[in-house]
Amino acid sequence: MAVDPDKVVQLGDARNGNIVPANYGGDDIIEKAGLENNVWATRMDAVLGWARKFSLFQYPFVTACCGMEFMAVSGSHYDTDRFGAALPRFSPRQADMLMVVGTIVHKQAPVLRTVYDQMCEPKWVVAFGACAVSGGFYQNYTSVPGADKIIPVDVYIPGCPPRPETVLDALVKLQEKIQASRHIAF
Amino acid sequence: MSVLTKSPEAFQPSYGYTFGGELVELPGDIRMHRIYPEGEDTDLSSRTVINIGPSHPAMHGTVRMVVELDGETIVGVDVIPGYLHRGFEKECEAHTYHQAIPYTDRLNYCSPLINNFAWCGTVEKLFGAEVPERCQLIRTYMSELSRITDHLTAMGAGLMELGALTPFLYMVEVRDWMWEHICHVTGARLTQSYGRIGGLARDVTDEWLDRNTEIFEKHLIPKLKQVHALVDHNRIFIDRMRGVGIVSQEDLISYGVTGPCLRAAGVGLDCRTYAPYDAYDRVSFDVPIGKYGDNYDRYFVRMREIEESMKICRQLDPMIRATNGAPIHAEDARMVLPPKKEVYSNIEALMNHFKLIMEGPRPPKGEAYHAVEGANGELGFYLVSDGTGMPYKARCRPPSFVNMGAIHLMLLGSQVADIVPIFGQINMIGGECDR
Amino acid sequence: MSGNETPELSPVLAAVLEGLGDTVLAWHSQHGDDTILIQPADRATVAAYLKDTESLAFDMLMDSTAVDYEDEEPRFEIVDHFFSTKKHHRLRLKCRVPEDKPNAPSLTPLYGSANWMERETYDMYGVVFDDHPDLRRILLYPEFVGYPLRKDYDKLHEQPLFESRYEGVRETDEKLHPRVGVELPIHGTEVPR
Numbered sequence: 001m002a003v004d005p006d007k008v009v010q011l012g013d014a015r016n017g018n019i020v021p022a023n024y025g026g027d028d029i030i031e032k033a034g035l036e037n038n039v040w041a042t043r044m045d046a047v048l049g050w051a052r053k054f055s056l057f058q059y060p061f062v063t064a065c066c067g068m069e070f071m072a073v074s075g076s077h078y079d080t081d082r083f084g085a086a087l088p089r090f091s092p093r094q095a096d097m098l099m100v101v102g103t104i105v106h107k108q109a110p111v112l113r114t115v116y117d118q119m120c121e122p123k124w125v126v127a128f129g130a131c132a133v134s135g136g137f138y139q140n141y142t143s144v145p146g147a148d149k150i151i152p153v154d155v156y157i158p159g160c161p162p163r164p165e166t167v168l169d170a171l172v173k174l175q176e177k178i179q180a181s182r183h184i185a186f
Numbered sequence: 187m188s189v190l191t192k193s194p195e196a197f198q199p200s201y202g203y204t205f206g207g208e209l210v211e212l213p214g215d216i217r218m219h220r221i222y223p224e225g226e227d228t229d230l231s232s233r234t235v236i237n238i239g240p241s242h243p244a245m246h247g248t249v250r251m252v253v254e255l256d257g258e259t260i261v262g263v264d265v266i267p268g269y270l271h272r273g274f275e276k277e278c279e280a281h282t283y284h285q286a287i288p289y290t291d292r293l294n295y296c297s298p299l300i301n302n303f304a305w306c307g308t309v310e311k312l313f314g315a316e317v318p319e320r321c322q323l324i325r326t327y328m329s330e331l332s333r334i335t336d337h338l339t340a341m342g343a344g345l346m347e348l349g350a351l352t353p354f355l356y357m358v359e360v361r362d363w364m365w366e367h368i369c370h371v372t373g374a375r376l377t378q379s380y381g382r383i384g385g386l387a388r389d390v391t392d393e394w395l396d397r398n399t400e401i402f403e404k405h406l407i408p409k410l411k412q413v414h415a416l417v418d419h420n421r422i423f424i425d426r427m428r429g430v431g432i433v434s435q436e437d438l439i440s441y442g443v444t445g446p447c448l449r450a451a452g453v454g455l456d457c458r459t460y461a462p463y464d465a466y467d468r469v470s471f472d473v474p475i476g477k478y479g480d481n482y483d484r485y486f487v488r489m490r491e492i493e494e495s496m497k498i499c500r501q502l503d504p505m506i507r508a509t510n511g512a513p514i515h516a517e518d519a520r521m522v523l524p525p526k527k528e529v530y531s532n533i534e535a536l537m538n539h540f541k542l543i544m545e546g547p548r549p550p551k552g553e554a555y556h557a558v559e560g561a562n563g564e565l566g567f568y569l570v571s572d573g574t575g576m577p578y579k580a581r582c583r584p585p586s587f588v589n590m591g592a593i594h595l596m597l598l599g600s601q602v603a604d605i606v607p608i609f610g611q612i613n614m615i616g617g618e619c620d621r
Numbered sequence: 622m623s624g625n626e627t628p629e630l631s632p633v634l635a636a637v638l639e640g641l642g643d644t645v646l647a648w649h650s651q652h653g654d655d656t657i658l659i660q661p662a663d664r665a666t667v668a669a670y671l672k673d674t675e676s677l678a679f680d681m682l683m684d685s686t687a688v689d690y691e692d693e694e695p696r697f698e699i700v701d702h703f704f705s706t707k708k709h710h711r712l713r714l715k716c717r718v719p720e721d722k723p724n725a726p727s728l729t730p731l732y733g734s735a736n737w738m739e740r741e742t743y744d745m746y747g748v749v750f751d752d753h754p755d756l757r758r759i760l761l762y763p764e765f766v767g768y769p770l771r772k773d774y775d776k777l778h779e780q781p782l783f784e785s786r787y788e789g790v791r792e793t794d795e796k797l798h799p800r801v802g803v804e805l806p807i808h809g810t811e812v813p814r
Binding site for chain 3: 107110139141144
């Protein structure tokens with residue numbers, strides 16, 4: 001098939017607000033091969049989903065009060081280690097889950113975007129706390145009304161700050177989402 | 187890079203302090219304070235400029251430091267806060283005095299009750315009103331609980347940054363017990379919003395006090411013992427913390443540093459002793475003071491302060507029980523909501539309630555500054571009232587912000603590995619530093 | 622702002638008024654906070670006097686901020702809170718600067734804490750401190766235009782550093798599970814602020 005240069009999209013390209021994950025693409029090939037409902041493809045998806053959901057390496061982008069609840073969730077009362085999501089990786093290159101914990105302000109926005117861009121696919125984003133979800137009760141010249149104004153978000157955790165059980169529930173929901181999504185690419 | 191000011195006089199206040207240095211401009215609106223430890227003619231080509239933050243593993247807050255290194259020694263630093271500036275003052279000017287209380291929670295979010303009571307105390311000062319005795323006792327008790335949780339958070343995170351992961355888990359576990367318990371009376375684990383202008387949100391019971399004593403005995407004291415056993419005489423801990431981040435007392439006072447950082451240097455300045463507010467004049471407690479002012483002393487001062495706070499709570503316990511049944515609100519219709527039974531039955535209370543909620547409590551025109559001893563130092567609120575229910579100016583004097591103004595004194599000349607421990611022991615809380 | 626209900630002065634205020642004489646334009650002691658008003662040009666000299674006098678010994682600048690009285694002229698009032706670590710007394714120092722020339726001498730040669738606090742006052746109000754070694758924005762970013770704590774700055778006027786992307790689902794979800802039926806606009810669904 002002829003390649004249209006205008007339609008070529010770099011895999012993993014995050015510039016211009018056009019987030020293209022690396023495992024995007026190949027849907028047409030899958031359709032052509034008739035593999036989209038193929039048992040082999042769906043089993044592979046299930047296995048990869050299982051592996052990815054139980055080995056989440058979080059990048060805690062901690063800014064504000066929700067960071068205290070994040071510490072509590074990582075502590076021994078409400079352990080995230082039980083879910084496989086214990087180890088924070090303080091480098092975005094080594095992490096696959098970005099937890100935006102706390103208020104994002106306009107000064108911090110380019111930083112958040114850079115950190116997100118530095119992460120490799122597959123990656124998921126969790127907006128932790130009311131401020132990351134929608135700006136919380138800060139509605140002024142400096143607060144960004146939600147982290148999803150800057151990066152795409154997968155799971156939103158409401159609460160100011162959310163109770164640790166809410167965070168664990170969100171973690172389980174994210175794991176369900178990972179299990180159910182398409183992983184393989186050609 | 188362009189050198190903006192080179193004169194040593196620009197950095198030497200009248201009493202004189204150690205280094206001069208120069209202010210070097212870097213791209214990105216960064217002005218780095220650079221020193222020459224060996225002399226003016228140092229070869230600058232061996233120096234590197236690195237950027238630390240604003241998103242970094244140090245669990246204390248989001249701040250950016252641009253640091254110039256000569257090998258491992260820090261010879262230039264610029265500290266750039268403001269990555270959590272949420273517009274506290276502007277928000278407070280658009281809300282009533284009551285509605286601003288949740289915003290004060292988020293200032294020093296590790297000890298939110300202290301912030302609540304400081305704000306309420308300032309508004310009560312504007313009104314010229316006093317709260318009843320039971321309210322003062324409970325406020326003192328809750329402030330000390332908040333201080334304990336703040337120090338547990340600070341020390342837990344600070345020790346984790348050094349690599350001691352166990353004390354972090356121990357302290358977070360104890361903190362969780364305390365938070366759950368505070369949640370039983372205030373309704374929230376972290377952002378409690380428990381103070382009300384002229385009183386408290388709700389009363390505490392004797393059973394709640396019993397359980398608190400139980401938490402101290404069963405959880406806090408054993409865990410503190412374990413942390414002390416793990417860390418105090420640990421060779422690695424001593425090597426990393428002793429002699430690191432020393433600043434002279436005159437410099438600290440000139441830079442307005444208060445709280446455990448100043449007390450670790452040997453200056454026994456504590457708002458609770460020289461200007462007692464609430465019930466601090468009715469309890470006796472010691473103010474721990476350090477000797478050298480280094481990181482180890484700051485850590486130890488905070489650990490001792492946890493024990494002193496427990497001592498205060500133990501003394502307040504029988505006093506609170508003795509005032510069982512006493513009112514916790516001031517008898518002041520200008521700022522205290524009337525009881526709900528009255529609101530639903532007679533018109534005056536309904537009007538009072540309506541005005542207080544819709545317009546807010548209206549203090550007389552004027553200004554007031556009220557300071558309390560926060561966990562990091564003197565936390566003050568300066569309120570200007572124009573007679574309406576919303577503050578004309580609501581200024582928070584943040585101890586973390588002012589303490590951070592002095593951090594370059596501790597960093598210049600230290601090693602790069604000392605940045606995170608120093609930053610951790612200063613206990614900068616982002617919400618308070620940037621507001 | 623001169624005089625008070627109770628005519629007796631606190632010892633600190635009496636000593637200050639006696640020592641400074643005509644430099645003090647007005648004073649009050651409302652709610653127990655001793656306050657004096659001076660000319661802005663005298664700010665550094667008065668602070669030096671407060672610091673160097675043995676009996677006053679105000680060695681700590683606790684807080685420094687400004688207030689915007691937009692209906693009055695001069696517009697900005699610089700408020701400094703001084704504290705003495707030895708005598709444990711406080712004083713509030715105020716001076717008014719006009720909008721067209723919001724300049725005042727800086728206290729950085731005397732107090733290290735003035736450095737960051739005056740930078741914040743400049744950032745929020747636009748008050749310029751002469752002889753400040755490093756007057757630039759501290760809490761906001763250099764691209765920010767205007768001074769947000771002024772009363773004429775709209776609270777909701779944001780200055781984002783780049784265009785925010787749309788709110789909503791990720792592109793991949795949209796591609797795999799496209800919305801069928803009604804074409805919902807993605808942009809412009811937010812409530813105008």
